[in-house]
Amino acid sequence: MRNEILRAVERVILQMNVNGETRELLVPVHKTLLEVLREDMQLTGTKHGCELGECGTCTVLIDGKPHLSCLALPIQVQGRSITTIEGMADGSNLHPLQTAFAELGAAQCGYCSPGILLTSRSLLEENPEPTRDEIREALAGNLCRCTGYIKILDAVELAAGRMR
């Protein structure tokens, strides 16, 4: 199967809006959004833990909704708006979620943080006053091995309070 690599690779022109900027790239049809962001656009803030859709680490927002970028192909994101962690702060001003995560120690190794921050942002946009269980439900697809999740829950609650 891997010998297919020796054939000519089909490429497509991919147009997306990434963090507010319109971008056009020529990419192999099979390249994932995760790879396009990290390798073709140097947006390495988006991390990966499995590249199989299992851990939630690579989550980005597509039209404001969390998606696993390791499972999204160019054809699925054509013309859509992508938000990555690099686009979360307002210039030099951190998003209230980012501030709360930093203050409460919700990021230890920080590797799962981009995906969890973006998923939390999407949650708070839909539901500005989530209960603790609603936060758990929204983040159930994001694994974290450092924190035991508790400081993350605290930080989302703190940010939600400040954003109201």
Next chain:
Amino acid sequence: MVGKPLPKVDAAAKVTGRAVYADDMLPARTLHCKILRSPHPHARIVSIDTSAARRIPGVLAVITGADLPIKFGILPVTQDERALEHEKVRYVGDPIAAVAATEEEIAAAACDAIDVGYEVLEPVMSIDAALATPKDERIQEYGGPNNVHKFVALEFGDVEGGFERATHVREDVFFYQGNTHLPMEQHSAVATYVDQRVTLWSSTQVVHYVHRALSKVLELPMHRIRVIGAAHGGGFGGKTDPFAHEIIVCKLAMLTGRPVKCTLTREEVFYAHRGRHPVLMWVRTGVDEGARITAMHFRTALDGGAYGSYGVASTFYTGALQTVTYDIPAYRFEGCRVFTNKPPCGPKRGHGTPQPRFGLELHLEKIAHDLGLDPVELKRRNFVQPNTRAVNWLRITSCGLAECTQRVLDASGFHHRERRPGHGMGFAISSYLSGAGTAIYWNDMPHSEVQIKVDRGGATIFCGAMDIGQGSDSVLATIVAEELGLQPSDVRLVTADTDTTPIDLGSYSSRVTFMAGNAALEAARKMRALLVEAVEAAGKRFEDVSFEEASVLGEARFGTLTTAGSYTPPRIAGPYKGSGVGPSPAYSYSACVVDLDADPRTGLVSVNKVWIAHDVGRAINPLLVEGQVEGSVYMGLGEALMEEQVFRKGLHKWPSMLEYKSPTFLDMPEVETFIVETIDREGPYGAKEAGQGPLLPVPPALCAAVYDALGVWIDEIPVTPEKIVEALRRKQKGEDPRYGPPRFPPIPYPPAIVVEPPPKDLDSGRFAHQEGTY
């Protein structure tokens, strides 16, 4: 600054995606590396043909074991690994060949094109099989009989007399299943070779040990190799060994003259492993009429996987720390590690001690039930006292065990709860090292060194310590800021770079706060003294001037302002071979209560809440301590309820994050953490460890709670619904209401080395041997 819940110094980088992890780096002209791994658990390599792979356009180099023949290993006594094996493979995933190519997919295709001829051998997949005569041949050529890697047999005090004196003696068998670290970040390494010098960026916990291994295998002097720790995406012990891929990318960079990167796939991370050893345990304890322990005999058998890794140390650790929580006047320990055809086991959070802690705590629970005593009361009667020496010579200084216990009992209402069907609570305690008292390789040099530079109003810390997310950079900054009158965020840090930072032995054995912290404290106090002298020479008082002014006065008076501090642990190991594993300058203590509901129909366990108190000596940053404690409870619950690294016909059963179950947001209960401060006399500001100890009491407390809820003992973890239902079925049939290993195998341990117990004087042992500790 000390004692304040400040954000970590790298928090902003972590929440904005700016922190640069190893896989985020892509220097110009980088080649991608893929590794061909063994599909067989045990086989001799008959032939390797790389010619087809070399012909693929885009392939720049293909290497095999013949290119990297020198063996390495983390412990000097077990140099049994090769970066690439060309004679024999010992587990599914053992590396055989590596390719550097212009694209990752080309490298993968080239690996597929390598033709390897194997002579398949019978795999050895269990402790029992490893103790038996091998069908074909043994896995490693060294070690004890059959596939035994290491035997340990030690005896302290009058064990036989202790058992004779006992009024009640009990024996139990337990099994702790192996599990893996599962860091969110896959291991990654990038190497360059420029001007005859190798530079490696890696997601490692210990730049120094990687540096040493590279020097040996690449046959380059250490000054021609630079190892830099990239931002770290989680270790838990899993990135503490030097790894094949780290050596391979350096070799490929040397051959091609281009940067080479290798990021392991998630499946490969399961093969890299070095995780929790599966341990089978047998324990026999005697108690007197006052329920005081008179003697204990503890046996362990560790399923080590295919290579040594830290295994010799792990084996000693399964017998070392029983004595630092309970006063055991006579103690015999027999340990055995075997080789099996699985990924090598090594250190995972708690290294070798969660398994015996699990057995020990449940064993004492059962003795208490035999005697009709409250288990908490029995344990309390046997608690060690501060400032004592254990029978195996371990020196106990500050000890908050009694206070930790009281805190969790009071908060949880453990003794005043209302009973309801299916509800249970369990209690357990533990202890862990604040850094290993001896280095991995024997030497007289410090374990940690820190330099501080002050110029024109700024301070910079240089230290080899590697921040793996636990906040070690923040601890260093806080200590220096405290001494110099700065904010931690004002202090610049250069860490984990073998070219620019002095040695620190890295992030393992919970050593960084204690050891690098003490080195930083010494350097900072020296710097403060220089600044005070310069300020006073100018006719002013240090307290009255700004740091900026003090630094200008200091630089004008002394020239370049630089100080250094270092830390060497006290020589406290006992006078016997094997005494190097277990001693620590201080021990942390934890106590834990788990509250759960268990459904007798389905066997499902739902943890409602965990209370945990941790004696950290002094919390330099309570926010970070809480984070370590909560993370430890989480990982302990994962091990207790679901995580297991298991194999079927030589294959890893579930090398993926979906099938290897770990707790999600929905599985994690609320945790109430109590920080207990005992102000350790040798810790920096009194601090001890926080990152590992609080994991240990969680699995036994959970099993005690299951017994409390349903009246069945689950004597092996993970506690799955199937095991609970089976134990309940046995209970209904009138059989032993228990699920666990039926027996401990006969193991031909050698005669125990008999060691005289230590004198009562706390500081005795200064004379003790440390050489040849394994």
